[in-house]
Amino acid sequence: MTSFASGTTVRRDAGLYGYERALERRGLVPVAGVDEAGRGACAGPLVAAAVVLDRPIAGLADSKLLTEKRREACYELICKRAVDMAVVVVEAPDCDRIGLHRANIAALRRALARLEVRPGYVLTDGFPVDGLGVPGLAVWKGDQVSASIAAASVVAKVTRDRIMTELHDRYPIYDFATHKGYVTERHDELLRDHGPCAEHRLSFVNVRAAMEGRHEH
Structure with a gap:
Protein backbone atom coordinates (compact mmCIF):
# COMPACT_ATOMS: atom_id res chain seq x y z
CA MET A 1 0.00 0.00 0.00
CA THR A 2 1.35 3.46 -0.91
CA SER A 3 0.61 6.58 1.16
CA PHE A 4 0.64 10.09 -0.31
CA ALA A 5 -1.31 13.37 -0.28
CA SER A 6 -1.59 13.66 3.52
CA GLY A 7 -2.53 10.10 4.28
CA THR A 8 -4.23 9.09 1.04
CA THR A 9 -3.50 5.42 0.40
CA VAL A 10 -3.44 3.26 -2.72
CA ARG A 11 -3.57 -0.53 -2.51
CA ARG A 12 -0.93 -2.35 -4.54
CA ASP A 13 -3.70 -4.25 -6.34
CA ALA A 14 -5.75 -1.09 -7.06
CA GLY A 15 -5.05 -1.29 -10.79
CA LEU A 16 -3.96 1.34 -13.28
CA TYR A 17 -6.54 3.90 -12.10
CA GLY A 18 -5.90 3.47 -8.36
CA TYR A 19 -3.96 6.70 -7.87
CA GLU A 20 -6.48 8.73 -9.83
CA ARG A 21 -9.44 7.30 -7.89
CA ALA A 22 -7.73 7.90 -4.54
CA LEU A 23 -6.96 11.52 -5.44
CA GLU A 24 -10.51 12.05 -6.69
CA ARG A 25 -11.85 10.86 -3.31
CA ARG A 26 -9.76 13.59 -1.66
CA GLY A 27 -10.94 16.25 -4.09
CA LEU A 28 -7.44 16.60 -5.57
CA VAL A 29 -8.60 16.89 -9.16
CA PRO A 30 -8.05 17.09 -12.01
CA VAL A 31 -4.99 14.83 -11.97
CA ALA A 32 -2.27 15.36 -14.56
CA GLY A 33 0.28 12.71 -15.44
CA VAL A 34 3.61 13.62 -17.03
CA ASP A 35 6.28 11.50 -18.68
CA GLU A 36 8.96 11.72 -21.34
CA ALA A 37 10.35 9.66 -24.21
CA GLY A 38 13.85 9.67 -25.63
CA ARG A 39 15.84 10.27 -22.46
CA GLY A 40 18.15 7.35 -23.22
CA ALA A 41 18.45 7.95 -26.97
CA CYS A 42 21.71 9.21 -28.46
CA ALA A 43 19.91 10.85 -31.41
CA GLY A 44 16.75 12.82 -31.89
CA PRO A 45 14.73 14.96 -29.49
CA LEU A 46 13.52 14.49 -25.97
CA VAL A 47 9.71 14.63 -25.88
CA ALA A 48 7.67 15.39 -22.74
CA ALA A 49 3.90 15.06 -22.43
CA ALA A 50 1.26 15.98 -19.86
CA VAL A 51 -2.20 14.39 -19.91
CA VAL A 52 -5.38 14.89 -17.88
CA LEU A 53 -7.93 12.06 -18.05
CA ASP A 54 -11.48 11.85 -16.76
CA ARG A 55 -12.43 8.43 -18.11
CA PRO A 56 -10.73 5.07 -18.75
CA ILE A 57 -8.89 4.51 -22.02
CA ALA A 58 -9.38 1.01 -23.42
CA GLY A 59 -6.15 -0.98 -23.60
CA LEU A 60 -4.06 1.72 -21.90
CA ALA A 61 -0.73 0.61 -20.42
CA ASP A 62 2.87 1.73 -20.14
CA SER A 63 3.96 2.60 -23.68
CA LYS A 64 6.95 0.24 -23.43
CA LEU A 65 4.60 -2.69 -22.83
CA LEU A 66 2.45 -2.00 -25.89
CA THR A 67 3.03 -3.01 -29.48
CA GLU A 68 3.42 -0.18 -31.96
CA LYS A 69 -0.08 -0.83 -33.30
CA ARG A 70 -1.61 -0.80 -29.81
CA ARG A 71 0.29 2.38 -28.89
CA GLU A 72 -1.05 4.15 -31.97
CA ALA A 73 -4.60 3.04 -31.11
CA CYS A 74 -4.22 4.26 -27.51
CA TYR A 75 -2.76 7.53 -28.75
CA GLU A 76 -5.79 8.18 -30.95
CA LEU A 77 -8.16 7.41 -28.06
CA ILE A 78 -6.23 9.70 -25.71
CA CYS A 79 -6.34 12.53 -28.26
CA LYS A 80 -10.12 12.12 -28.54
CA ARG A 81 -11.01 11.53 -24.90
CA ALA A 82 -8.45 13.30 -22.70
CA VAL A 83 -9.65 16.39 -20.88
CA ASP A 84 -6.40 18.07 -21.87
CA MET A 85 -2.94 17.21 -23.14
CA ALA A 86 0.25 19.04 -24.07
CA VAL A 87 3.57 18.10 -25.66
CA VAL A 88 7.03 19.69 -25.53
CA VAL A 89 9.89 18.76 -27.88
CA VAL A 90 13.51 19.47 -26.87
CA GLU A 91 15.87 19.18 -29.82
CA ALA A 92 19.13 17.22 -29.55
CA PRO A 93 21.43 20.29 -29.50
CA ASP A 94 19.41 21.74 -26.61
CA CYS A 95 19.73 18.47 -24.67
CA ASP A 96 23.52 18.80 -25.06
CA ARG A 97 23.58 22.50 -24.21
CA ILE A 98 21.36 22.35 -21.13
CA GLY A 99 22.24 18.88 -19.92
CA LEU A 100 19.90 15.93 -20.27
CA HIS A 101 18.44 15.88 -16.75
CA ARG A 102 17.88 19.64 -16.62
CA ALA A 103 16.35 19.56 -20.10
CA ASN A 104 14.08 16.73 -18.99
CA ILE A 105 12.81 18.51 -15.87
CA ALA A 106 12.30 21.76 -17.79
CA ALA A 107 10.36 19.94 -20.53
CA LEU A 108 8.04 18.28 -18.00
CA ARG A 109 7.40 21.66 -16.36
CA ARG A 110 6.70 23.27 -19.73
CA ALA A 111 4.31 20.49 -20.74
CA LEU A 112 2.32 21.03 -17.54
CA ALA A 113 2.36 24.80 -18.05
CA ARG A 114 0.87 24.35 -21.52
CA LEU A 115 -2.20 22.57 -20.18
CA GLU A 116 -5.28 24.76 -20.45
CA VAL A 117 -6.84 22.85 -17.53
CA ARG A 118 -4.94 23.61 -14.32
CA PRO A 119 -4.34 20.34 -12.45
CA GLY A 120 -5.10 19.90 -8.77
CA TYR A 121 -2.43 17.23 -8.45
CA VAL A 122 0.46 16.01 -10.60
CA LEU A 123 1.85 12.48 -10.90
CA THR A 124 5.35 12.15 -12.35
CA ASP A 125 7.20 9.04 -13.43
CA GLY A 126 10.21 8.11 -11.33
CA PHE A 127 11.59 11.39 -10.01
CA PRO A 128 10.05 14.56 -8.53
CA VAL A 129 9.63 17.76 -10.54
CA ASP A 130 9.91 20.90 -8.43
CA GLY A 131 8.29 24.25 -9.11
CA LEU A 132 4.96 22.97 -10.41
CA GLY A 133 2.84 25.28 -8.26
CA VAL A 134 0.54 22.38 -7.30
CA PRO A 135 1.04 19.30 -5.10
CA GLY A 136 2.51 16.23 -6.75
CA LEU A 137 4.07 12.83 -6.29
CA ALA A 138 6.91 11.01 -8.01
CA VAL A 139 5.70 7.44 -8.59
CA TRP A 140 8.17 4.58 -8.97
CA LYS A 141 7.46 2.90 -12.31
CA GLY A 142 4.57 5.32 -12.57
CA ASP A 143 3.85 4.49 -16.21
CA GLN A 144 2.91 0.98 -15.04
CA VAL A 145 0.69 1.94 -12.09
CA SER A 146 -0.91 5.30 -12.98
CA ALA A 147 -3.30 5.78 -15.90
CA SER A 148 -2.40 9.47 -16.25
CA ILE A 149 1.33 8.76 -16.43
CA ALA A 150 0.75 5.82 -18.77
CA ALA A 151 -1.26 8.09 -21.08
CA ALA A 152 1.53 10.69 -21.01
CA SER A 153 4.08 7.95 -21.81
CA VAL A 154 2.04 6.88 -24.84
CA VAL A 155 1.65 10.45 -26.12
CA ALA A 156 5.36 11.17 -25.68
CA LYS A 157 6.46 7.88 -27.25
CA VAL A 158 4.16 8.06 -30.30
CA THR A 159 5.03 11.72 -30.88
CA ARG A 160 8.74 10.98 -30.72
CA ASP A 161 8.53 7.86 -32.90
CA ARG A 162 6.78 9.88 -35.59
CA ILE A 163 9.51 12.52 -35.41
CA MET A 164 12.20 9.86 -35.75
CA THR A 165 10.43 8.41 -38.79
CA GLU A 166 10.48 11.87 -40.37
CA LEU A 167 14.18 12.18 -39.53
CA HIS A 168 14.74 8.83 -41.23
Whole structure:
Protein backbone atom coordinates (compact mmCIF):
# COMPACT_ATOMS: atom_id res chain seq x y z
CA MET A 1 0.00 0.00 0.00
CA THR A 2 1.35 3.46 -0.91
CA SER A 3 0.61 6.58 1.16
CA PHE A 4 0.64 10.09 -0.31
CA ALA A 5 -1.31 13.37 -0.28
CA SER A 6 -1.59 13.66 3.52
CA GLY A 7 -2.53 10.10 4.28
CA THR A 8 -4.23 9.09 1.04
CA THR A 9 -3.50 5.42 0.40
CA VAL A 10 -3.44 3.26 -2.72
CA ARG A 11 -3.57 -0.53 -2.51
CA ARG A 12 -0.93 -2.35 -4.54
CA ASP A 13 -3.70 -4.25 -6.34
CA ALA A 14 -5.75 -1.09 -7.06
CA GLY A 15 -5.05 -1.29 -10.79
CA LEU A 16 -3.96 1.34 -13.28
CA TYR A 17 -6.54 3.90 -12.10
CA GLY A 18 -5.90 3.47 -8.36
CA TYR A 19 -3.96 6.70 -7.87
CA GLU A 20 -6.48 8.73 -9.83
CA ARG A 21 -9.44 7.30 -7.89
CA ALA A 22 -7.73 7.90 -4.54
CA LEU A 23 -6.96 11.52 -5.44
CA GLU A 24 -10.51 12.05 -6.69
CA ARG A 25 -11.85 10.86 -3.31
CA ARG A 26 -9.76 13.59 -1.66
CA GLY A 27 -10.94 16.25 -4.09
CA LEU A 28 -7.44 16.60 -5.57
CA VAL A 29 -8.60 16.89 -9.16
CA PRO A 30 -8.05 17.09 -12.01
CA VAL A 31 -4.99 14.83 -11.97
CA ALA A 32 -2.27 15.36 -14.56
CA GLY A 33 0.28 12.71 -15.44
CA VAL A 34 3.61 13.62 -17.03
CA ASP A 35 6.28 11.50 -18.68
CA GLU A 36 8.96 11.72 -21.34
CA ALA A 37 10.35 9.66 -24.21
CA GLY A 38 13.85 9.67 -25.63
CA ARG A 39 15.84 10.27 -22.46
CA GLY A 40 18.15 7.35 -23.22
CA ALA A 41 18.45 7.95 -26.97
CA CYS A 42 21.71 9.21 -28.46
CA ALA A 43 19.91 10.85 -31.41
CA GLY A 44 16.75 12.82 -31.89
CA PRO A 45 14.73 14.96 -29.49
CA LEU A 46 13.52 14.49 -25.97
CA VAL A 47 9.71 14.63 -25.88
CA ALA A 48 7.67 15.39 -22.74
CA ALA A 49 3.90 15.06 -22.43
CA ALA A 50 1.26 15.98 -19.86
CA VAL A 51 -2.20 14.39 -19.91
CA VAL A 52 -5.38 14.89 -17.88
CA LEU A 53 -7.93 12.06 -18.05
CA ASP A 54 -11.48 11.85 -16.76
CA ARG A 55 -12.43 8.43 -18.11
CA PRO A 56 -10.73 5.07 -18.75
CA ILE A 57 -8.89 4.51 -22.02
CA ALA A 58 -9.38 1.01 -23.42
CA GLY A 59 -6.15 -0.98 -23.60
CA LEU A 60 -4.06 1.72 -21.90
CA ALA A 61 -0.73 0.61 -20.42
CA ASP A 62 2.87 1.73 -20.14
CA SER A 63 3.96 2.60 -23.68
CA LYS A 64 6.95 0.24 -23.43
CA LEU A 65 4.60 -2.69 -22.83
CA LEU A 66 2.45 -2.00 -25.89
CA THR A 67 3.03 -3.01 -29.48
CA GLU A 68 3.42 -0.18 -31.96
CA LYS A 69 -0.08 -0.83 -33.30
CA ARG A 70 -1.61 -0.80 -29.81
CA ARG A 71 0.29 2.38 -28.89
CA GLU A 72 -1.05 4.15 -31.97
CA ALA A 73 -4.60 3.04 -31.11
CA CYS A 74 -4.22 4.26 -27.51
CA TYR A 75 -2.76 7.53 -28.75
CA GLU A 76 -5.79 8.18 -30.95
CA LEU A 77 -8.16 7.41 -28.06
CA ILE A 78 -6.23 9.70 -25.71
CA CYS A 79 -6.34 12.53 -28.26
CA LYS A 80 -10.12 12.12 -28.54
CA ARG A 81 -11.01 11.53 -24.90
CA ALA A 82 -8.45 13.30 -22.70
CA VAL A 83 -9.65 16.39 -20.88
CA ASP A 84 -6.40 18.07 -21.87
CA MET A 85 -2.94 17.21 -23.14
CA ALA A 86 0.25 19.04 -24.07
CA VAL A 87 3.57 18.10 -25.66
CA VAL A 88 7.03 19.69 -25.53
CA VAL A 89 9.89 18.76 -27.88
CA VAL A 90 13.51 19.47 -26.87
CA GLU A 91 15.87 19.18 -29.82
CA ALA A 92 19.13 17.22 -29.55
CA PRO A 93 21.43 20.29 -29.50
CA ASP A 94 19.41 21.74 -26.61
CA CYS A 95 19.73 18.47 -24.67
CA ASP A 96 23.52 18.80 -25.06
CA ARG A 97 23.58 22.50 -24.21
CA ILE A 98 21.36 22.35 -21.13
CA GLY A 99 22.24 18.88 -19.92
CA LEU A 100 19.90 15.93 -20.27
CA HIS A 101 18.44 15.88 -16.75
CA ARG A 102 17.88 19.64 -16.62
CA ALA A 103 16.35 19.56 -20.10
CA ASN A 104 14.08 16.73 -18.99
CA ILE A 105 12.81 18.51 -15.87
CA ALA A 106 12.30 21.76 -17.79
CA ALA A 107 10.36 19.94 -20.53
CA LEU A 108 8.04 18.28 -18.00
CA ARG A 109 7.40 21.66 -16.36
CA ARG A 110 6.70 23.27 -19.73
CA ALA A 111 4.31 20.49 -20.74
CA LEU A 112 2.32 21.03 -17.54
CA ALA A 113 2.36 24.80 -18.05
CA ARG A 114 0.87 24.35 -21.52
CA LEU A 115 -2.20 22.57 -20.18
CA GLU A 116 -5.28 24.76 -20.45
CA VAL A 117 -6.84 22.85 -17.53
CA ARG A 118 -4.94 23.61 -14.32
CA PRO A 119 -4.34 20.34 -12.45
CA GLY A 120 -5.10 19.90 -8.77
CA TYR A 121 -2.43 17.23 -8.45
CA VAL A 122 0.46 16.01 -10.60
CA LEU A 123 1.85 12.48 -10.90
CA THR A 124 5.35 12.15 -12.35
CA ASP A 125 7.20 9.04 -13.43
CA GLY A 126 10.21 8.11 -11.33
CA PHE A 127 11.59 11.39 -10.01
CA PRO A 128 10.05 14.56 -8.53
CA VAL A 129 9.63 17.76 -10.54
CA ASP A 130 9.91 20.90 -8.43
CA GLY A 131 8.29 24.25 -9.11
CA LEU A 132 4.96 22.97 -10.41
CA GLY A 133 2.84 25.28 -8.26
CA VAL A 134 0.54 22.38 -7.30
CA PRO A 135 1.04 19.30 -5.10
CA GLY A 136 2.51 16.23 -6.75
CA LEU A 137 4.07 12.83 -6.29
CA ALA A 138 6.91 11.01 -8.01
CA VAL A 139 5.70 7.44 -8.59
CA TRP A 140 8.17 4.58 -8.97
CA LYS A 141 7.46 2.90 -12.31
CA GLY A 142 4.57 5.32 -12.57
CA ASP A 143 3.85 4.49 -16.21
CA GLN A 144 2.91 0.98 -15.04
CA VAL A 145 0.69 1.94 -12.09
CA SER A 146 -0.91 5.30 -12.98
CA ALA A 147 -3.30 5.78 -15.90
CA SER A 148 -2.40 9.47 -16.25
CA ILE A 149 1.33 8.76 -16.43
CA ALA A 150 0.75 5.82 -18.77
CA ALA A 151 -1.26 8.09 -21.08
CA ALA A 152 1.53 10.69 -21.01
CA SER A 153 4.08 7.95 -21.81
CA VAL A 154 2.04 6.88 -24.84
CA VAL A 155 1.65 10.45 -26.12
CA ALA A 156 5.36 11.17 -25.68
CA LYS A 157 6.46 7.88 -27.25
CA VAL A 158 4.16 8.06 -30.30
CA THR A 159 5.03 11.72 -30.88
CA ARG A 160 8.74 10.98 -30.72
CA ASP A 161 8.53 7.86 -32.90
CA ARG A 162 6.78 9.88 -35.59
CA ILE A 163 9.51 12.52 -35.41
CA MET A 164 12.20 9.86 -35.75
CA THR A 165 10.43 8.41 -38.79
CA GLU A 166 10.48 11.87 -40.37
CA LEU A 167 14.18 12.18 -39.53
CA HIS A 168 14.74 8.83 -41.23
CA ASP A 169 13.54 10.39 -44.47
CA ARG A 170 16.03 13.22 -44.00
CA TYR A 171 18.95 11.02 -42.88
CA PRO A 172 18.24 7.56 -44.34
CA ILE A 173 21.80 6.28 -43.80
CA TYR A 174 21.18 6.04 -40.02
CA ASP A 175 17.99 3.94 -40.18
CA PHE A 176 16.27 6.08 -37.53
CA ALA A 177 12.88 4.55 -38.38
CA THR A 178 14.07 1.20 -37.00
CA HIS A 179 15.96 2.03 -33.79
CA LYS A 180 14.42 5.50 -33.15
CA GLY A 181 17.80 6.97 -32.19
CA TYR A 182 18.51 4.61 -29.31
CA VAL A 183 21.88 2.96 -28.80
CA THR A 184 21.83 -0.35 -30.64
CA GLU A 185 24.56 -2.41 -32.26
CA ARG A 186 23.29 -1.43 -35.71
CA HIS A 187 23.08 2.26 -34.82
CA ASP A 188 26.64 2.20 -33.46
CA GLU A 189 27.83 0.51 -36.64
CA LEU A 190 26.22 3.22 -38.79
CA LEU A 191 27.67 5.92 -36.55
CA ARG A 192 31.16 4.51 -37.00
CA ASP A 193 30.69 4.29 -40.77
CA HIS A 194 29.20 7.73 -41.34
CA GLY A 195 29.92 9.80 -38.25
CA PRO A 196 27.19 11.72 -36.39
CA CYS A 197 24.67 14.08 -37.98
CA ALA A 198 23.03 17.21 -36.56
CA GLU A 199 20.44 15.04 -34.76
CA HIS A 200 22.99 13.13 -32.69
CA ARG A 201 23.64 14.10 -29.08
CA LEU A 202 27.32 14.88 -28.65
CA SER A 203 27.04 14.35 -24.89
CA PHE A 204 26.83 10.58 -25.51
CA VAL A 205 30.08 8.65 -25.37
CA ASN A 206 29.37 6.55 -28.46
CA VAL A 207 28.58 9.67 -30.52
CA ARG A 208 31.77 11.43 -29.43
CA ALA A 209 33.78 8.29 -30.16
CA ALA A 210 32.30 8.09 -33.65
CA MET A 211 33.12 11.75 -34.28
CA GLU A 212 36.70 11.35 -33.05
CA GLY A 213 37.10 8.22 -35.15
CA ARG A 214 36.01 10.11 -38.27
CA HIS A 215 38.42 12.94 -37.48
CA GLU A 216 41.32 10.48 -37.15
CA HIS A 217 40.68 9.38 -40.72
